[in-house]
Amino acid sequence: MATHxxxxxxxxxxxxxxxxxxxxxxxxxxxxxxxxxTGTSNKSExxxxxxxxxxxxxxxxxxxxDAKAAGRDVWRPALAEGGKRLExxxxxxxxxxxxxxxxxxxxxxxxxxxxxxxxxREQDLLLGMLRMVEKQxxxxxxxxLRTAFAMDPALPVERVKQEAAIMEDAVIQLAERSHGxxxxxxIEARDILRTPSAYKxxxxxxxxxxxxxxxxxxxxxxxxxxxxxxxxxxxxxxxxIRDLGKSLDADLVAAxxxxxxxxxxxKAQYLLAGSTFWLWAAKHDARWREDFAGKxxxxxxxxxxxxxxxxxxxxxxxxxxxxQIESLYAVAGAxxxxxxxxxxxxxxxxxxRIEELAQLRKESVVKVEGVLSFKxxxxxxxxxxxxxxxxxxxxxxxxxxxxDSTDGYLLPSSGGNKYGIRSDSLSKAFGRLKTAQGFGRQHxxxxxxxxxxxxxxxxxxxxxTVANIVGHETGLVTFDVYDEGASPKQKxxxxxxxxxxxx
Numbered sequence: 001m002a003t004h005x006x007x008x009x010x011x012x013x014x015x016x017x018x019x020x021x022x023x024x025x026x027x028x029x030x031x032x033x034x035x036x037x038t039g040t041s042n043k044s045e046x047x048x049x050x051x052x053x054x055x056x057x058x059x060x061x062x063x064x065x066d067a068k069a070a071g072r073d074v075w076r077p078a079l080a081e082g083g084k085r086l087e088x089x090x091x092x093x094x095x096x097x098x099x100x101x102x103x104x105x106x107x108x109x110x111x112x113x114x115x116x117x118x119x120x121r122e123q124d125l126l127l128g129m130l131r132m133v134e135k136q137x138x139x140x141x142x143x144x145l146r147t148a149f150a151m152d153p154a155l156p157v158e159r160v161k162q163e164a165a166i167m168e169d170a171v172i173q174l175a176e177r178s179h180g181x182x183x184x185x186x187i188e189a190r191d192i193l194r195t196p197s198a199y200k201x202x203x204x205x206x207x208x209x210x211x212x213x214x215x216x217x218x219x220x221x222x223x224x225x226x227x228x229x230x231x232x233x234x235x236x237x238x239x240x241i242r243d244l245g246k247s248l249d250a251d252l253v254a255a256x257x258x259x260x261x262x263x264x265x266x267k268a269q270y271l272l273a274g275s276t277f278w279l280w281a282a283k284h285d286a287r288w289r290e291d292f293a294g295k296x297x298x299x300x301x302x303x304x305x306x307x308x309x310x311x312x313x314x315x316x317x318x319x320x321x322x323x324q325i326e327s328l329y330a331v332a333g334a335x336x337x338x339x340x341x342x343x344x345x346x347x348x349x350x351x352x353r354i355e356e357l358a359q360l361r362k363e364s365v366v367k368v369e370g371v372l373s374f375k376x377x378x379x380x381x382x383x384x385x386x387x388x389x390x391x392x393x394x395x396x397x398x399x400x401x402x403x404d405s406t407d408g409y410l411l412p413s414s415g416g417n418k419y420g421i422r423s424d425s426l427s428k429a430f431g432r433l434k435t436a437q438g439f440g441r442q443h444x445x446x447x448x449x450x451x452x453x454x455x456x457x458x459x460x461x462x463x464x465t466v467a468n469i470v471g472h473e474t475g476l477v478t479f480d481v482y483d484e485g486a487s488p489k490q491k492x493x494x495x496x497x498x499x500x501x502x503x
Contacts, residue, residue, distance in 0.1 A: 026180030083196030
């Protein structure tokens with residue numbers, strides 16, 4: 001097994017050495033090997049010191065490989081676009097050279113600069129433009145142009161072709177340096193530049209388009225979690241297109257959906273992500289509009305298997321019964337998990353969503369028309385912003401949580417996930433508890449909310465009042481638009497119909 005250690009002649013110090021893979025050497029300035037001293041002549045000590053050095057190099061090499069892989073979806077379409085523009089300018093310049101053979105300002109660079117060319121100044125213009133190109137990394141083109149101009153003046157048509165060849169070589173050099181192209185990729189790049197119409201992107205859902213799509217969604221105020229989920233689904237589709245090597249159309253989307261081992265409900269979310277991206281690209285991406293001109297959105301009209309009858313019933317979430325939630329509370333108590341006990345107590349006496357409970361703070365406890373209540377100031381819906389009377393059975397628990405709070409929140413949490421969701425750790429802890437007690441996917445913490453709704457309705461509480469408590473819209477204009485809802489006293493009377501034995 002290679003140690004990657006060596007000593008230089010006439011030196012006792014040990015060095016670390018690693019070969020840089022050919023395909024990513026450009027990312028390391030062309031180096032073929034990475035070398036670093038361990039700073040010690042003791043081999044045993046050097047063996048330990050080499051490990052973090054090798055780990056860092058391996059990480060850097062992998063990052064370079066990843067960047068190069070991602071770049072494949074960047075430089076190919078970019079060269080194809082450049083090739084189309086160069087092709088158009090060449091056609092226009094050749095036509096002008098044939099029609100006006102005595103025009104001194106006929107050429108590729110004249111087409112780029114337009115009216116900026118003054119009679120007899122084309123050489124200066126070309127040299128100036130090529131100097132700019134050389135500043136970006138291309139080399140040798142000003143000397144090449146001077147040599148060409150030092151020769152006998154060429155015919156206009158030949159001069160156009162000469163300039164096109166210089167431009168082509170400059171573009172290829174820049175692409176080679178910018179993206180670290182291998183010799184075989186340089187050949188491919190030149191073929192793409194010369195025949196851009198023959199190039200077809202492996203997947204039109206490119207990293208650059210996904211990045212632009214993300215920016216647009218963020219500006220629209222879409223939640224980061226939703227954006228990440230949609231991007232993940234689109235990356236899944238892009239990979240499928242690359243693997244299949246076919247065009248994005250309705251047949252491909254249908255085959256893609258068929259390949260996903262997911263429920264119809266989840267596949268519908270994949271279709272929504274695809275359709276949202278398609279509509280965005282059709283509006284904001286000129287190239288997309290050109291490539292898919294006259295084509296229908298392939299994500300629309302897709303049929304998904306319908307879940308019916310018993311299968312639908314078996315897949316639906318179920319409400320906990322009073323006995324079940326009391327049993328889970330008892331287990332959490334026996335395990336000494338006071339936070340889970342408090343979570344279930346609050347949920348069972350309010351019907352709140354788990355994140356609503358996790359966001360409760362000391363100042364969330366307020367009096368509304370003389371009734372002590374929880375003030376829910378943020379929710380997933382407008383109806384969710386509400387006040388919920390505090391059940392008398394919660395008074396002692398709430399007082400204790402306020403007194404014990406160290407960060408202002410009533411329920412302690414290990415912290416929010418990357419989306420700032422405080423309930424993430426609480427949800428996972430509850431999931432482990434209920435799974436260990438034999439509950440399956442039909443029972444989640446939201447089942448506590450379902451239980452509260454069921455118990456209130458069975459106790460004779462009017463539907464609109466129940467909706468006011470749990471933060472639901474009724475779907476009726478009379479109640480959702482015109483009615484200001486049940487009074488705090490009415491909601492407290494309803495809440496007090498809930499009874500649990502949490503000992």
